[in-house]
Amino acid sequence: xxxDWGWILDHLDxxxxxxxxxxxxTAIPLAVGFVISLxxxxxxxxxxxxxxxxxxxTGVLYTIPSLAAFALLVPVFGxxxxxxxxxxxxxxxxxxxxxxxxxxxxVPPEVLEAADAMGYRPRERLxxxxxxxxxxxxxxxxRLAAVTLIGLATVASILGSSFGGxxxxxxEGLQTFFPTKYVLGAVLSVLLAFAVDFLLVRLxxxxxxxxxxxxxxxxx
Amino acid sequence: MNExxxxxxxxxxxxxxxxxxxxxxxxxxxxxxxxxTATLIALPIGLWIGHTGRGATVAINVxxxxxxxxxxxxxxxxxxxxxGFSTQFGLNLIPTFLAMVLLAVPPIMVNxxxxxxxxDRDLVEAARGMGLTERxxxxxxxxxxxxxxxxxxxxxxxxNVIATATIGAVLGFGGLGRFILDGRLKGVQGTxxxxxxxxxxxxxxxxxxxxxxxxxxxxxxxxxxxxPHARAFRELAEVPLPPGVP
Amino acid sequence: MTAPATSQRAATVEFDHVTKxxxxxxxxxxxxxxxxxxxxxxxxxxxxxxxxxxxxGKTTSLKMVNRLIEPTSGRILLDGVDAAxxxxxxxxxxxxxxxxxxxxxxxxxxxxxxxxxxxxxxxxKPRMRARAEELLAVVGLEPGKYAKRYPAQLSGxxxxxxxxxxxxAADPPIMLMDEPFGAVDPIVRxxxxxxxxxxxxxxxxxxxxxxxxxxxxxxxxxxxxxxxxGGIVAQFAPPAEMLANPASxxxxxxxxxxxxxxxxxxxxxxxxxxxxxxxxPIGADGTIIRRVAAEQPFEYVLIVTADxxxxxxxxxxxxxxxxxxAEQVEVTSPLLDRRTTLKDALSMLLDADVQAGxxxxxxxxxxxxxxxxxxxxxxxxxxxxxxxxxxxxxxxAEDDPGAGVAAGS
Numbered sequence: 001x002x003x004d005w006g007w008i009l010d011h012l013d014x015x016x017x018x019x020x021x022x023x024x025x026t027a028i029p030l031a032v033g034f035v036i037s038l039x040x041x042x043x044x045x046x047x048x049x050x051x052x053x054x055x056x057x058t059g060v061l062y063t064i065p066s067l068a069a070f071a072l073l074v075p076v077f078g079x080x081x082x083x084x085x086x087x088x089x090x091x092x093x094x095x096x097x098x099x100x101x102x103x104x105x106x107v108p109p110e111v112l113e114a115a116d117a118m119g120y121r122p123r124e125r126l127x128x129x130x131x132x133x134x135x136x137x138x139x140x141x142x143r144l145a146a147v148t149l150i151g152l153a154t155v156a157s158i159l160g161s162s163f164g165g166x167x168x169x170x171x172e173g174l175q176t177f178f179p180t181k182y183v184l185g186a187v188l189s190v191l192l193a194f195a196v197d198f199l200l201v202r203l204x205x206x207x208x209x210x211x212x213x214x215x216x217x218x219x220x
Numbered sequence: 221m222n223e224x225x226x227x228x229x230x231x232x233x234x235x236x237x238x239x240x241x242x243x244x245x246x247x248x249x250x251x252x253x254x255x256x257t258a259t260l261i262a263l264p265i266g267l268w269i270g271h272t273g274r275g276a277t278v279a280i281n282v283x284x285x286x287x288x289x290x291x292x293x294x295x296x297x298x299x300x301x302x303x304g305f306s307t308q309f310g311l312n313l314i315p316t317f318l319a320m321v322l323l324a325v326p327p328i329m330v331n332x333x334x335x336x337x338x339x340d341r342d343l344v345e346a347a348r349g350m351g352l353t354e355r356x357x358x359x360x361x362x363x364x365x366x367x368x369x370x371x372x373x374x375x376x377x378x379x380n381v382i383a384t385a386t387i388g389a390v391l392g393f394g395g396l397g398r399f400i401l402d403g404r405l406k407g408v409q410g411t412x413x414x415x416x417x418x419x420x421x422x423x424x425x426x427x428x429x430x431x432x433x434x435x436x437x438x439x440x441x442x443x444x445x446x447x448p449h450a451r452a453f454r455e456l457a458e459v460p461l462p463p464g465v466p
Numbered sequence: 467m468t469a470p471a472t473s474q475r476a477a478t479v480e481f482d483h484v485t486k487x488x489x490x491x492x493x494x495x496x497x498x499x500x501x502x503x504x505x506x507x508x509x510x511x512x513x514x515x516x517x518x519x520x521x522x523g524k525t526t527s528l529k530m531v532n533r534l535i536e537p538t539s540g541r542i543l544l545d546g547v548d549a550a551x552x553x554x555x556x557x558x559x560x561x562x563x564x565x566x567x568x569x570x571x572x573x574x575x576x577x578x579x580x581x582x583x584x585x586x587x588x589x590x591k592p593r594m595r596a597r598a599e600e601l602l603a604v605v606g607l608e609p610g611k612y613a614k615r616y617p618a619q620l621s622g623x624x625x626x627x628x629x630x631x632x633x634x635a636a637d638p639p640i641m642l643m644d645e646p647f648g649a650v651d652p653i654v655r656x657x658x659x660x661x662x663x664x665x666x667x668x669x670x671x672x673x674x675x676x677x678x679x680x681x682x683x684x685x686x687x688x689x690x691x692x693x694x695x696g697g698i699v700a701q702f703a704p705p706a707e708m709l710a711n712p713a714s715x716x717x718x719x720x721x722x723x724x725x726x727x728x729x730x731x732x733x734x735x736x737x738x739x740x741x742x743x744x745x746x747p748i749g750a751d752g753t754i755i756r757r758v759a760a761e762q763p764f765e766y767v768l769i770v771t772a773d774x775x776x777x778x779x780x781x782x783x784x785x786x787x788x789x790x791x792a793e794q795v796e797v798t799s800p801l802l803d804r805r806t807t808l809k810d811a812l813s814m815l816l817d818a819d820v821q822a823g824x825x826x827x828x829x830x831x832x833x834x835x836x837x838x839x840x841x842x843x844x845x846x847x848x849x850x851x852x853x854x855x856x857x858x859x860x861x862x863a864e865d866d867p868g869a870g871v872a873a874g875s
Contacts, residue, residue: 063429064422065383071400071418075411114569117532117642118583118632119559132573151290158292158390159404170296174390179300186293193289210573210616 004180019188021164025153026196029085030146033092037141040093041100042126051101058094066091066155079162084153091152092145099141103134136211139204143197150193154185166192224419227412238398240420247395247424250388251381254317258324258377266329266373270336270366271358279333286326291384294319295391316388323384324377331373335366367439375432382425396421476510476672477545477639479531484540486526486697499526501697504540508689510639511670517683518693518700518720524676526697528642531674532561544640559583562633562641562671566648568625570617576602576628577613583636601631606661623654630662634669643675647682659685667859680721684709684728688854692717706732710848726845731809732852735802736861738844740825740834745770748777748792752785759785764822764837769795774831776801776824799823802836812841 008015044050069087077083107130115125157167166189173182205212227233234240269275295315302314339362347357363370389397399417403410484504488497498521508514516524529535531542533554542549549557570579578585580601581594589597599609605627617625626646633641647655647662663686666673677683683690684705692708694700694716701713709729712718721728744767746755759767759782766779769790778795785794799820802811804827815823815838822837844850853861 060426063379063426065386065425067383067386067389067397067400068418068421068425071404071414072422074404075415108567108569108572110565110567110569111571113534114563114565115571117534117558117561117563117565117569119555119557119586121555124586129571133571151293154290154292155387158387158401167292170292171390174296174299182296183300186290186296189293190289197284208573210618 003183004178007180008184015169015184015188018164018166018169018185019192021168022150022153022166022189022192025081025084025088025156025163025165026146026149029088030092030142030149032085033089033096033145034142036089037093037096037100038138040097041104044097044101045104054097055094058090058097061090062094066152067158070156070159074159079160081163083159084156084163088149088153088156091148095145095148096138096141099137099144100134103137103141104130106137107133136204136208139200139207143200146196146200147193150189150196154189223412224416225412227416233413233416237394240396240399243394243396243398244420244424247382247385247397250313250317250320250393250395251378251385254320254381254385255324255374255377258321258328259374261321262325262329263332263370266332267336267358267363269329270333271354271362276333276337279330283326283330286323286330289323291319291323291380292387292390294322295384295387298322299391313393315391316385316393319388320381320384323380327373327376327380328370329373331376332366332370335369335373336362338369339365364439365443367443368436371432371436371439375429375436378428378432379425382421382428386421396424475637475639476670478510478543479506479508479514479640479672479674480543480546481506481527482541482543484527484530484537484542486523486530486535487538499523499697501526501530501537504697504699506691506699506702508672508674510545510672512688513666513673513675513686515675515677515683515687515690516693517677517680517687517690519695520678522693522695523697524678524691524693525644527693528644528674528676531640531642532558532563559586559636560638560640562636562638564626564629564633564641564643564646566645568617568629568649570625570628570632572617575614575616576607576620577609579617579628580631581635582632587636597635598631601634602628604634604665605631607631622650623658626650626658639672641671641673643673645677646675648677648679655682662686681728684721684732692720704851705729706850706852710850727809727812730812730841730845731807733808733844733850734804734852734858735806735808735811735825735836736804737853738808738836738840741822741837741840743768743824743832743835744782745774745832746780746785746790747772747774749789751788752790753787755790756782756785764835766797766822768824768832768835770832776826776832779820799835801826804833808841808844811836812838815841 040050040054044054064087066087069090070083073083073086077086111129111133112125115129120129153163153165154167154170156163157165157171161168161171166185169185169188170182173179173185232239236242266279269279298315298318302318343361343365344357347361352360385393385395386397386400388395389401396417399413399420403412403414403417406413481504484501486499486501488500501523504523504527506514516527518524526535530537531544531549533549536550544552571582574582577595577598580598581589584594584597598613602609602612607624607627612620612624612628617628620628626649629646633643647658650658659682675683675686677686683692687705689702690705690708691702692700700720701708701717703711703713706729708717709721709725709732712721712725718725741764742762744755744759744762744764746752746767746769748769748771755767759765765782767782767785768779769777769792771777777792778798780790780794780796784796797820798818800814800818800823802814802823802825804825806814811823815821815836821839822835824835825833827833
């Protein structure tokens, strides 16, 4: 295998742009998907019957292979970013919804009862007790969704060059039989996935100092 | 929509080595061979780790790495090696096949491990106390109870494999992904083929997943006959996600 | 636990024909947790223990007070005001709540947990910090050490103390406690019970206390309501009265066949009239002592030091003419503190295989003796009533001028 290091050094700007494009391609669907999933999850913990249909529908959306999903939307939205954003958003729903619901369900019932008994109003309880305690599992969901999206976002470029991102490097590299370019795109997408995962782990530790507090049994 | 119907009703769409039946066979055949190969590799390892409890960290890490590597990236990272191996098949079949196997191994292995982990240790102790051999414990106690989780791993693996086979079209491999790419290359005239191909791929993936979900439910009800229908249905509706997130 | 310097208020709690039904099936004989036509009046400043088998409706009754559960019919009056007419949020913020699993917020520090209700009430930060410090000290947790920790870093007993502090934070007139000491080991439980009783002597809150443990009910309750399955109160009475006169077979079975002994645990040595002891200082003449002792019903004479400190017993018939010496001691008996419960005193006497125990005061001087016969006589006396905490405190003060309440063990 021949990697053309000179080409890489000459095209650092293009590579940086591809990485940035990939981050945008991933971050926006992730953010939108999170807001939708959080809303669905809050609905589902209030009305348990919601859970089944939501997992069934998001499950089917999750099952559709990415290339097919992009292909179905290209005729509708052309090669605008929406054709990529919509399927990528739907892929996050199942993962995020299930993790957020699990996060809420993981809040100990006695903690909720104590909150009610001390006179928390429902909104106060949600914001100050339930959401903070669901954060670790929410972030686990975000990690899973982010890593999945970084991979799936590369596929969009198979259908068109307008989506940008690291997939663009891969597809162009394949079309021009230039291994340096496609291997670089693939390697960078893997590295990006690991980097984002690592950063989200750090974020989780930073925002949940209490979950790391080791139980050291005090002296009686 | 009209273009899709026009494409689907065109007799040429259904004939020869570029027709839907042949592409479907290609797609299903390479998927099946990949999953089979992955199973032969992953299942014994997963069961061994789950039964002995040794190497669990390795299993978790394999799961995480497997999750982080996108299929498109696997295909192209494998490509230079397979080109070196054989110029004839290197361009199409081998990278796609290797990528599919690589992506099917982690979920099968990790679910086998995770499924055995969930089996009540007291039950295993009781079986050991009654004089069952380790092999009998594995096949008679652990695997039947863990069966729904193990099947869940197959579901994820099959899902990965069908999606990857679709992307394989980029490298000139056949399968149903060809319709999407060929339709795309034909521009406006290809719209029917593009969407029609996408629908067929989606229906195949959703259908196979549903089938495996039914299998999974059968095992779940066998492992736990008290499982209420409502819960069995809910689990049916859920696409399994890779376990092992730390 | 020592009481904080806060205003002391308490409220009466009255259940007025309260019913909670969960299941209309008549065949089921009452769903678990149901309450059937409950009428109780709990005076202000007292601990009322609700005790009974699981599913008897005791917890349901408790949760109807702060409206975590709404009654099907009937009223609950707090200081004469129907709880149903008050705003739920405001009502709950004015009632302390302690549960077995503590329900502490895992994501908040101990300090933040304690001032949960003050924060909801909009107190200023300095006031909240001062209150948290004060309350942590009250429940025996050093503020400097615990304020910034998280619940996961505390032991079960410490968490339970934080739970009590949190319930007290806004100085509520009423406290609801649902098996508050049920999840800790017996030694810690006893310590928490004792400290809480001492604290309550000074707080004088109205407390509803749920437990399934009859011993805890007898120990903690000023009044005890025994619940029967189906949410019916089988007896509502002070513990001593209930143990002396169980209202039904159910209550008799529930309090146990050892109810006489349990009742003894409510009385203390100080509450029994002490019998006189014939004492013989070392060096006194045996003949004279023998003549004095012959007129007494108790056949033993206590040899004491010149300072009246007890040494041991000798049978009056074994006293010979001449000076009495310490070598003549035949039997020794246990020394009983005036605070010892009669149950413990009886147990000590049986263990030592003697008929009488000696009671001394703080200086070690002899006050008299308690015999097994004295104790069993009280067991047969159904109308005997133990001192209530106020009377007890007064008696202790008279007993040991200048001596404070014993420090927590």
